[in-house]
Amino acid sequence: DVKVTQSSRYLVKRTGEKVFLECVQDMDHENMFWYRQDPGLGLRLIYFSYDVKMKEKGDIPEGYSVSREKKERFSLILESASTNQTSMYLCASSFLGRFGGPSYEQYFGPGTRLTVT
Amino acid sequence: DAKTTQPTSMDCAEGRAANLPCNHSTISGNEYVYWYRQIHSQGPQYIIHGLKNNETNEMASLIITEDRKSSTLILPHATLRDTAVYYCIASLGNMLTFGGGTRLMVKP
Numbered sequence: 001d002v003k004v005t006q007s008s009r010y011l012v013k014r015t016g017e018k019v020f021l022e023c024v025q026d027m028d029h030e031n032m033f034w035y036r037q038d039p040g041l042g043l044r045l046i047y048f049s050y051d052v053k054m055k056e057k058g059d060i061p062e063g064y065s066v067s068r069e070k071k072e073r074f075s076l077i078l079e080s081a082s083t084n085q086t087s088m089y090l091c092a093s094s095f096l097g098r099f100g101g102p103s104y105e106q107y108f109g110p111g112t113r114l115t116v117t
Numbered sequence: 118d119a120k121t122t123q124p125t126s127m128d129c130a131e132g133r134a135a136n137l138p139c140n141h142s143t144i145s146g147n148e149y150v151y152w153y154r155q156i157h158s159q160g161p162q163y164i165i166h167g168l169k170n171n172e173t174n175e176m177a178s179l180i181i182t183e184d185r186k187s188s189t190l191i192l193p194h195a196t197l198r199d200t201a202v203y204y205c206i207a208s209l210g211n212m213l214t215f216g217g218g219t220r221l222m223v224k225p
Contacts, residue, residue: 031211042215048212097211103208103210103212107163110160111160
């Protein structure tokens, strides 16, 4: 059974703090993703990684950075948290699709609800 | 990714088929159509995907029109546990763009 785990279900941080959100998958997936989900805006991709130390910006990377030092772990970093980063953060992983072929099923973690006050 | 358009919400009676439409009129020839759903308080879950042909698995069927400009996800016998937001995505490559989706309410 594929498992994607996230370090916290709920997190409360203060404005200006550095925040780390951790995601771990146990299926040897090459791809890992970070999304945020806000009411009325759906899921938006923040960053994507297809290999260790590799990353690509998604639709809304501003204010975020990522780290992938090991294949199974993908971290999202908020360098200086702001109130507009209050959101639900979802991590996902999948196998790497071949060029021109379909993407593989993304498996999602349970999410971290981050509140920045 | 091609833009997709879905109704905001739909209702379905329990035990009946739920037919969820999706419009993707600008889809390119090699973009796939994916469906995911998100049950309240959980992460999204993959349902099915297709390119040209109709597809069926244990969860649902996907009907893609011949011109590929639209598709329909069919849940043959909806249950209360199928109440969720359903996302239709047209994409090429590993990244998917989730839109607003359709909120399906299955009623007893």
